[in-house]
Amino acid sequence: MNILLLGSGGREHALAWKLAQSPGLGQFYAMPGNPGIAEHAELIEGIPLSAHDTLVAWCRDHDIDFVVVGPEAPLVAGLVDRLEAAGIPAFGPTAAAARLEGSKLFTKELCRANGIPTAAFARFTDAAAAAAYVRQQGAPIVVKADGLMAGKGVVVALTVEDAVEAVEQVFAAGGSEILIEAFMEGEEASLFALVDGETVVLFGSAQDHKRAFDGDLGPNTGGMGAYSPAPVLTPELERRALDEILIPTARAMVAAGTPYRGVLYAGLMLTADGPKLVEYNCRFGDPECQVLMPRFAGDLLEVLHATATGRLAQVTPLWSEDAALTVVYASRGYPGPHQIGSPIGGIEAAAQDGVLVFQAGTRRKAGVIVSNGGRVLNVTATGPTLSAARDRAYEAIARIAWPDGFYRTDIGWRALGGQA
Ligand code: GLY
Numbered sequence: 001m002n003i004l005l006l007g008s009g010g011r012e013h014a015l016a017w018k019l020a021q022s023p024g025l026g027q028f029y030a031m032p033g034n035p036g037i038a039e040h041a042e043l044i045e046g047i048p049l050s051a052h053d054t055l056v057a058w059c060r061d062h063d064i065d066f067v068v069v070g071p072e073a074p075l076v077a078g079l080v081d082r083l084e085a086a087g088i089p090a091f092g093p094t095a096a097a098a099r100l101e102g103s104k105l106f107t108k109e110l111c112r113a114n115g116i117p118t119a120a121f122a123r124f125t126d127a128a129a130a131a132a133y134v135r136q137q138g139a140p141i142v143v144k145a146d147g148l149m150a151g152k153g154v155v156v157a158l159t160v161e162d163a164v165e166a167v168e169q170v171f172a173a174g175g176s177e178i179l180i181e182a183f184m185e186g187e188e189a190s191l192f193a194l195v196d197g198e199t200v201v202l203f204g205s206a207q208d209h210k211r212a213f214d215g216d217l218g219p220n221t222g223g224m225g226a227y228s229p230a231p232v233l234t235p236e237l238e239r240r241a242l243d244e245i246l247i248p249t250a251r252a253m254v255a256a257g258t259p260y261r262g263v264l265y266a267g268l269m270l271t272a273d274g275p276k277l278v279e280y281n282c283r284f285g286d287p288e289c290q291v292l293m294p295r296f297a298g299d300l301l302e303v304l305h306a307t308a309t310g311r312l313a314q315v316t317p318l319w320s321e322d323a324a325l326t327v328v329y330a331s332r333g334y335p336g337p338h339q340i341g342s343p344i345g346g347i348e349a350a351a352q353d354g355v356l357v358f359q360a361g362t363r364r365k366a367g368v369i370v371s372n373g374g375r376v377l378n379v380t381a382t383g384p385t386l387s388a389a390r391d392r393a394y395e396a397i398a399r400i401a402w403p404d405g406f407y408r409t410d411i412g413w414r415a416l417g418g419q420a
Contacts, residue, residue, distance in 0.1 A: 001301065002027040002063050005041060006049055006079075007070025008034050010328075010360030010378040011286035014293040015070060015300070016040040017356065022301030029062065031055075035369055036359030049074045052082045059088050066305055067091070072283050075262075076102035091304045093282050096258035100249070101282040104179055105146050111277060114252045116245055118277040119181040119269075127171040130178050134163040140183040145170045156183065186271040187414070188278065189230040190288055191238065193246050193266070194303065196312035197259045200250050202242060203317060204295065205230040206288040207414060212335060214410045221335045222375060225411030227325040227386055228291035232270060232415070241268055241275040249280070261308060290358050290378045291324040325389040325412055326380040327397050329405045331361070334374035343368050344376070345401035355396040356380040376405060386415055 001024050005016055013036040019025060020040035033043040047054050049071075059067065067083055069075055069092035078095035092098075099106040111118040119142065124130035134141055134157075143166040145153035153170075157163035163180075170178050192203040208226040212218035233241075245266060253260045265281040265288070284292070293300070297318040306315045331338035344362070347369060351357045358380060361373020377400065381392035390412045397407060 001065040004064045005030045005068045010358040011289040012070040013358040014290040018293040018300040035364045056086045089308045091308045093262045097260040098282040100280040114248050121181040130167045131164045142181040144179040145175045146177050184269040186269045189233045191266045194307045195260045195264045199312045204292045205233045223287050224328045224408045226287045290326045294324045295320045322382040323386040323389045324382045326378045329377040329407045342404040346399045349399040350396040
């Protein structure tokens with residue numbers, strides 16, 4: 001089968017690494033990819049993922065049998081609809097189904113209509129009314145802008161003043177509608193499922209670390225490290241999340257005439273009353289995918305293709321008993337302003353004995369790998385225990401020579417009994 005993988009981050013490098021092991025793989029292309037992905041696939045540059053017509057024509061010219069979409073933006077923009085209309089199967093939801101990530105309001109209304117556990121909420125199109133509601137409810141309280149905000153647009157406000165300021169910022173930035181949600185107490189975990197209409201198959205769990213610095217301090221990021229499985233998500237809690245959140249969501253999407261097909265990533269809050277939905281994403285997490293792929297023991301191409309073509313019910317994903325942990329090596333300054341273009345040494349020395357160095361924000365310049373973004377490398381190790389995986393990942397990252405980078409030294413602390 002000839003495949004095109006879309007995207008250029010660590011998530012897509014992990015997908016490429018795993019797809020490359022599939023016996024059914026024919027020609028393997030990635031658009032635009034990165035130097036890590038280039039070890040597995042031929043890179044195709046110069047076609048923006050938003051240029052749907054050009055992309056579909058390229059797929060036809062290159063006999064592409066299957067497209068795997070990594071990031072959310074092309075999904076929300078309807079690329080899968082276009083590919084399917086052209087007769088090219090693709091992994092990922094249609095635009096209508098990708099609203100589960102693209103519109104927080106859509107998801108909250110779906111939860112309300114179907115009794116899916118989530119934080120109580122109110123919606124506002126007017127800053128003054130939203131601020132009055134915040135004052136009446138008190139803090140802590142959560143303020144969310146609608147729409148894709150690249151991980152931003154959510155403020156957990158600890159004071160009423162901060163919440164009112166967040167409301168004003170959303171409207172000042174051109175937001176037209178806002179959600180105010182009750183604050184939920186508990187531990188967060190991510191649960192992944194493959195979904196094909198009403199068929200929902202769990203596909204691993206993980207926890208990530210959103211703050212930039214050790215001790216869960218500093219600004220929010222896209223994620224500074226992750227591990228899988230998430231021990232806090234016990235089999236009983238997973239079952240409840242499946243029965244109370246994921247399956248009712250899949251059924252509601254089918255009932256609405258917009259069946260979901262692809263991976264559904266549920267951000268959960270594990271509260272005293274059980275798991276509640278924080279948010280959905282319509283793609284694999286980044287860096288969560290980097291710890292799922294080394295643990296997935298099956299044929300990824302077969303599983304993704306079965307999901308995309310209505311055959312998920314015939315598939316049972318196989319998993320290793322090992323734990324996996326990834327540490328993100330980021331550019332100094334991230335998530336704020338940072339330099340790019342600085343040379344990175346020691347990647348091969350780090351990638352020994354089964355350690356995987358997934359490349360996220362890199363490019364090749366005169367034969368040397370240089371930084372090309374905020375989150376640059378994901379140093380990933382497995383082990384019979386999470387602490388063994390952590391030790392291997394940290395031994396490996398210490399072999400990388402990159403003075404312009406930084407990483408957290410406490411990835412895994414929640415599960416391993418450390419302290420934030
Ligand atoms: N790591 C969070 C995300 O992928 O959205």
